[in-house]
Amino acid sequence: MSAQKSDPGLYEYQPYRGRRKLVWPEGKTCAVWVAPNLEFYELDPPANPNRKSWPKPHPDVVGYSHRDHANRISHWRMAEMMSRHGFPGSVSLSVALCDHIPEVVADARDRGWEFFSHGIYNTRYSYGMDEAQERAIIEDSIATVERATGQRIRGWLAPALTHTPRTLDLLAEYGLDYTCDLYHDDQPTQINVAKGSLTAIPYSLEVNDHYGFFIYNMSPREYADTLIRQYDRLADEGANSGTVMCIPLHSYLIGQPHRIGAFERVLEHIAGDGRAWITTAGAIVDSFEEQSV
Amino acid sequence: MSLDPEYIEYPKRKRGMDHDFYPYSNLFSRPKIAWDDGKELLVWPVISLEYFPMVPNDDPFRAPGHMQTAYPDYRHYTAREYGTRIGIYRLLDAFEKRGIAVSVAMNAALAQRYPQLAADIVSGGHEIIAHSVDMNGTIAGGMDETRESELIAKSFDLLESATGKRPQGWLSIARSQSFNTPRLLVEAGARYMCDWVNDELPYQFDTASGPITNIPLNHELSDRQIINVQQHSMDSYAEQIRDASDWLLEEAAEYGGRMLPLHLTPYISGLPFRIGAFEQLIEELAENARIGFATGEALLDQSQAG
Numbered sequence: 001m002s003a004q005k006s007d008p009g010l011y012e013y014q015p016y017r018g019r020r021k022l023v024w025p026e027g028k029t030c031a032v033w034v035a036p037n038l039e040f041y042e043l044d045p046p047a048n049p050n051r052k053s054w055p056k057p058h059p060d061v062v063g064y065s066h067r068d069h070a071n072r073i074s075h076w077r078m079a080e081m082m083s084r085h086g087f088p089g090s091v092s093l094s095v096a097l098c099d100h101i102p103e104v105v106a107d108a109r110d111r112g113w114e115f116f117s118h119g120i121y122n123t124r125y126s127y128g129m130d131e132a133q134e135r136a137i138i139e140d141s142i143a144t145v146e147r148a149t150g151q152r153i154r155g156w157l158a159p160a161l162t163h164t165p166r167t168l169d170l171l172a173e174y175g176l177d178y179t180c181d182l183y184h185d186d187q188p189t190q191i192n193v194a195k196g197s198l199t200a201i202p203y204s205l206e207v208n209d210h211y212g213f214f215i216y217n218m219s220p221r222e223y224a225d226t227l228i229r230q231y232d233r234l235a236d237e238g239a240n241s242g243t244v245m246c247i248p249l250h251s252y253l254i255g256q257p258h259r260i261g262a263f264e265r266v267l268e269h270i271a272g273d274g275r276a277w278i279t280t281a282g283a284i285v286d287s288f289e290e291q292s293v
Numbered sequence: 294m295s296l297d298p299e300y301i302e303y304p305k306r307k308r309g310m311d312h313d314f315y316p317y318s319n320l321f322s323r324p325k326i327a328w329d330d331g332k333e334l335l336v337w338p339v340i341s342l343e344y345f346p347m348v349p350n351d352d353p354f355r356a357p358g359h360m361q362t363a364y365p366d367y368r369h370y371t372a373r374e375y376g377t378r379i380g381i382y383r384l385l386d387a388f389e390k391r392g393i394a395v396s397v398a399m400n401a402a403l404a405q406r407y408p409q410l411a412a413d414i415v416s417g418g419h420e421i422i423a424h425s426v427d428m429n430g431t432i433a434g435g436m437d438e439t440r441e442s443e444l445i446a447k448s449f450d451l452l453e454s455a456t457g458k459r460p461q462g463w464l465s466i467a468r469s470q471s472f473n474t475p476r477l478l479v480e481a482g483a484r485y486m487c488d489w490v491n492d493e494l495p496y497q498f499d500t501a502s503g504p505i506t507n508i509p510l511n512h513e514l515s516d517r518q519i520i521n522v523q524q525h526s527m528d529s530y531a532e533q534i535r536d537a538s539d540w541l542l543e544e545a546a547e548y549g550g551r552m553l554p555l556h557l558t559p560y561i562s563g564l565p566f567r568i569g570a571f572e573q574l575i576e577e578l579a580e581n582a583r584i585g586f587a588t589g590e591a592l593l594d595q596s597q598a599g
Contacts, residue, residue: 059470062488101309103319219525257493257514
């Protein structure tokens, strides 16, 4: 593995002021995509020397069962609401979910959602993998999602946000089009990779439901207000050059009974505003790449 | 550098869960539950009644709410005792004035230390859930099985001898179990446990010694999570519970009976500046003809009757 670099050289510096104008279809100013994380966590996974899977000795009953709420209940609640308001999902998928609970993956596929890989399990981390191991999880992701959904994955969000310095190069080499792992911008960015090309699409930690509820300790209604403010601002600024807003979700959080009602206001607001291009990650990347030629 | 080859092998990667405790089940495809008296939503209050010895033993871990300063930690010892002297009575009053029976998850040591408290809970018609022996009685993976088995038996036995009735349910401290806990609970005669938060209705858990029902006690809706951990006000807590009950009532109309667990802590919700908003919440829920209240035993009986 190459030596650690203090500047990873991911992209060129490009100030917000004076950028060329990105234009979204039909003159929309903000491309909005929803990223449900459809995950499977293991009850008793092997240890990665760089990070513990669970804060508690196994079984971590609350940690595991909270997340299992997603597949039994809250995915269905969240997905139904998204469909009702016309929001497709671009799924950050623990691909082993295709094996364990194919019902959830089939439901997302049948709703016309797009899939990208979020690793095999959210309890297996990339830290410390050699190149062959990392290629194995990328190849596994491509094959598993293709078998389960007929789709070839185009994007990647590292499992539990764990990377190696070669991950982005490998994604481009395998022909993936986008990464959700970089948080430097409100517009897509071309990423420097060894060969091929790769686009960073804005995902978000700051308005991720996990951050909203467990880092910023927001109430459900405060989180809904946060998303609405995020959208309103990006839709305003997008008149100058099209912006991207991602709503990254974990159904076991947003789909809890005290939260899902407040979230519906967000979808109503964005869908009713008129300036939102409500779409998938792949469509945003395509539009960006067409405008980059 | 590379990881052990085992790290990218997945022996349990197959259809269904990665354990044998329960099969996968989608809430929205199950047969509809009909609660007694045509209620659409059953609110299940569970009050945790805790005794914190002033000397924590940290084996296997220190319970949430336990001592924090060097010995003697009078501030936390007595602030927790406020719950068992004052807060519990405010909470019981809030329910009893509407004739509501609740579940009280009680450390067995409290029934021995404060017999009047146990008697008041029983005479109020409330249910007692076994909740370890005291707040040093934590359980976690890796715990010696004999020790765990003795702890569980002691909790049930002490509560049975103090109240005349063996508890039907169990709540672990911090909902923390070992891989053996569900089986040991079956062996101790428990009908249900409240530790797993993956569902919103009772469901069956399988163990080598037979089945046990898990009645999920949503930790996200607990006063500890919302008020202590997330630092919201009681007004915000009440708003969140109202939003939850509104949502669940809407679902109940289409999908059948729903339940709303309210996990309460006397030293949190039973404070003078919080109890008023809490009482008002209970009043509003009780006024709604579509909403009923139930203990864990009643939920279990009604969910199995269908």
